[in-house]
Amino acid sequence: MATLYLLQAGGAEWTESKRLQSAAGEPLTDGQAAAARQACEELAAAGIRAIYAAAHDPVEPLAAIAGEALDLRPVVTDELQEVDFGLWQGLLVGEIKQRYAKLYRQWRAGEASASPPGGETYDQALDRAWAAVCRIVRKHRGQDVLIITQPLLAGLLRCRLTGRAADAVWDLVEWSTRCTGFDLDRISLLEDAR
Template sequence: MGCRLFLVRHGETVWNAQMRFQGHTDVPLSPRGIEQARALAARLQREKFAAFYASDLKRAVETARILAAPHGLAVETLVELRELHFGAWEGLTGEEIRNRYAREVEQWWGDPVSTRVPGGETLLEMLERTSAAVCRIVERFPGQQVVVVSHGGPIRALVARVLGMNLRDYWRLVLYNASLSILEFSSWEKGVLTLFNDCSHLERGAC
């Protein structure tokens, strides 16, 4: 068996509930997000993990620490696992962004791979930094299981890469808060998706 990555999107934040773009803004988990993380921790408590990694943003670190607690392991944070940097769009809802940045939104949807969000980064830049970090993890833990807690954008982009999808279509991959996805790597270039966006540990309507 190669490295098996348990990819977890962080639990819900208040901004998630309000449909606000978070990006690099450091928003903590909401009470609901904490409960979501606890539910996933209960599901994973019988698994054996070699390590826990997380984006250095609070919502990911908090989620990872809840998951790691039953295993007595510390969480290593990596800035490369952060969400896409949404720049001037952070803190705004989709409607507010469309009203204030109509031209930029049109460009973004036309080519998110190379279009830079005002004051932020491109989708390709996010994928390159995330992939580099995950590649190091995969090579470090052959034959072992590792939990990686990140964000919707990086996880979807990484899955799209593994599946050979056009990165422009990554938005078609729906990913809920506190969901679990699993990638297995016999080698870095031979990743296989075995589970995606699983929320069976959450109560109905909690996704």
């Protein structure tokens, strides 16, 4: 049985003082780097054959740590970038709540049409990333693979991998640097069902 491992860079909780970062996220902290090293040491015995990651902080340095620990060269793909926050990029959550109160509530509730101005809906981000996951799974059929991304996109991928709708994303977003494994046979079934 082959496994897809999803390693996410940890991040700060979504508090009033949290600044939204997507394309150019927050730098990898020492704590995140240490957690990544530990997760990768645990993965060393898994026989991972490929690493895929988004570009930019904190994912790219996390991919370098994984590549070194697993003796693999990470493949960088834009399709695994964090959700595009559009005009909200770089703003504090408190500022967004103040300026875009109704839209922010709709977006957090997972309404299908809600997106930051100039940004992506959850479904758009998930479709983009899922296309990459399916391509990766087909390319590495029967092999263990590691995908590295940021918390919100990782939560969206968890939605798809567990058969939940994208509006459940906030139930599945985790803020620590952690790794989760998913049976690749299940991914093939999900892909066939689409």
